[in-house]
Amino acid sequence: MTSSILSSARKTQSNDRYYNKALLEIKNLIVEYPVKEGNVRAIDDVSLTLYRGEVLGLVGESGCGKSSLGFTILKLLKGGVIRSGEISFNDINLVTIPEGEMQLLRGPELSMIFQASQNALNPLQKVLNHFIDTLKTHYRWNDESWQKILELLNRLEIPESRLEDYPFQFSGGMQQRIVIALTLILNPKLIIADEPTTALDVLVQARLLEILKEIIKEYDLTVLYITHDLGIVAEITNRVAIMYAGQILEIGDTQTIFQNAAHPYTRALIEAIPNVKDEEKKLLSFIPGHPPDLRNPPLICCFADRCSYSQDICHSKKPQSINLNFENGVQHKVKCFIYDDRYGHLFDQK
C-alpha cells in the first residue's frame, strides 16, 4: 500500500544505535493560549522522548500544535502558557529555567531551523553579519570562527563570494541553506526543524534533504523534524510522532508506522497519500470532518468524531497511551481504545 514511499525510505538502522540515551524528555506537557472565551489547549498532555542522534518526525495537520511544541521547547512561545508538565533537556528542566540562562542555551545547545519562506533573515543585514552576530553572542570572535563560517558555507554549497549580499538577493533555496548554516554554526545538540523545506520546489527540496541527511550524520545531530509531508518523513526520520488536536496519537518506528499504522488517524493519513500508479488512489482522498475546537476540549477521544471505527466508548472517555510490541523492539505507543485490553472487544465487529 505504501510501497512508493517505502521504496525511498531508508532502511531502519540497528536499533541500539539510538534509543538508549535520552536528550530531551517531555512529560505530560500542557500548553494553552489564553483567549477571551477561555483557553485554547494547543498541547494536550504530550509526552515525548528524543534520543541522541535520532531524527524524530512530528507530523500533523496545520493547527494541530506541532509548531507550538517546537516553540515551547525553545521557550519562545508567544502568548502561550505552560500549564503543567516537564521538559528536561540534558537533565536541565527547561520549564523552570530563568530566561537569562535559557537564552544562553538557545543556539549552542538547542536551536531551530525556520522555514525561509518569508523574512527568516533580517532584511537590512548582510548575510555575513548574521553569522558574526550569531557567533559573537556565544563565543569570542577569532580566526577559527572565520574558518568555521567558510567550512560550513562550503559544506552547504553557499558561494563564499555572496557573504556581502543582503538576504533579498538570494533565491529561496539559497536562503534556506543560509538559515541552516546559521543554525549549525553554533553546533547545537538538538535542532527543531520547522518545515524547513516546505516552501521550496521539489528538486531544490530533494537536494536540500540530501544535504540535511548527510549533515545530521556528520554533526551527530538530534533533530525534531516538524512537517506535514509524509514523503519527507519517510525520507529522513527514524521515528515518527503523529500529532492531532494537540495530542500525540501514535509514536513509533518510521517503517512500522508506514507498514503497520495502529491508530485509525495515522492509517487515514497514509491512505490519503496519492499514488499515480494505482488507479483507485489517483483521486485525492481525505478524512471527512475537521479537527475539534481546542477551546476547553471535552474529555473524549479527540479523533472520535471523524473516526470510522469509533464506538460509544470513544465519545465518553479519553484514551490513554498504550504500548504496542513490534518485533524490532522499538517502543510504539498509541492512544486508541482498540488496543486497550479492557475495551478492545467493543471493536470486534469491525
Place this chain on the structure above:
Amino acid sequence: MGSLTRFVITRIALLIPMIWLLVTIVFFLLRVLPGANPALVMNPKLTNEQVELISESLGLERPLIEQYFDFLIKTITFDLGVSYRTNIDIATELGLAFGPTLMLSVFGVLIGVPLGIVMGGVAGAHRERYLDHIIRLFTIGIYSIPIFLVGIFMQMFFSYFIPDIFRGNPTIYAILKEIFPPVSLMDAGNTGEFNHYTEIWLIDTILSFRLDLTLDLLTHLLMPSLALGMLIAGVIARQVRTNMIYHLEQEYVHFARARGIPENVVKYRYALKNSVVPTIGLISLQFALLLAGAILTETTFNIPGLGRFLFQSLQEKDFPAVQGVMVLFVIIVSIVSVIGDVLYALLDPRITY
C-alpha cells in the same frame, strides 16, 4: 553603487520640472484666489489713479500669459519683487527670515526624531502594556493639542510658574529665567553685536567669537524647538510603533531569538532599525514642513522666521511677498524630499532604481 549614482542624478534632474510645475501652480493659484488683485483691497482710500499706478507697477493689467513668463524669468534669477509692506526686496527679506527658521527646524528635528524613535520603539516593544499606553496617550495628546497652545503653556510654565516657585531663591530664579526666556530669538539689543555673515545666527555668533551670544541664542531656541520637536516626535512615534509591532512578528525576529541573540539586540537593533528606515520619508516631509515655516510656533514665540513673515504678509495682503515665500517653500520642500529619498535608498538595500 552605479545605480545609486544614477538614481541621485535622475532625482536631481527631475527637481527642475517638479519645481517648475509647483511654481506654476503657485502663480495661477494666487491669481484666481479671491482678493488676488491686491490693488483692489489694499486700502479703500486709494484713488483710482493710485490703484492703476500700483497695478501697472506690478504688471497686473497685462495679459496673464505675459505676466507668467515674466514671473518665470524673474524667479529663475530669484528676483521676487518688492514687498508692499516693508518696501524691501523680497529675496533679501527671505534671506533674513530663512536663518531663524532653519535653526528652529534643525533643532526641532534634532529633538523630535530621536524622541519619536525611542518612544515608538519602546511603545512597540511593550505593546499593550503600561509604557505603551502612556506613550500613546502622550503622542495623541501632543498631536491633538494645537501647537500654539503647547507653546503658550510652555511659556506659562517654564517662564513664569516654575521660576515663581523659586522666587525665594534669587540664584535659581535668575537661572530659570535665563534658560527659559518666553519669546524672541535673542535678548533685545544682542542682534546687532555680531557680524552677520550667513544670517544663520548660530554660525554667525560662533564665527564672531561671541559664544555668550551663542548660548543666549540656544536658550531662546530651547522652548520653541521643544514644542516643535514634541509635535514631530508624536507623528514619528506612532509610525515607528506600528512598524515595530509588525517587525516583532516577523520570522527573522523569532529566528534570531532561537539562535540565542539577546532580546535587546533583537528588539532595538534588528526590529527597531527595520522600523525606522521606512519612516525616513515621513521625517523628511516633517522637516520640509518645518522649514516651510512653522507659522504658529514662530508667531507664538515671536521668532522672525519665514512662518512669521508669511503670516504678516498674508495679514497685510502683501501679494508679492506671499508669492515669494511660496516659491521658496516649493524649492525647499522639493530639495528636502529628494534628500529624504536618497537617504532611504542608501539605508535600505532593497530600494533599487
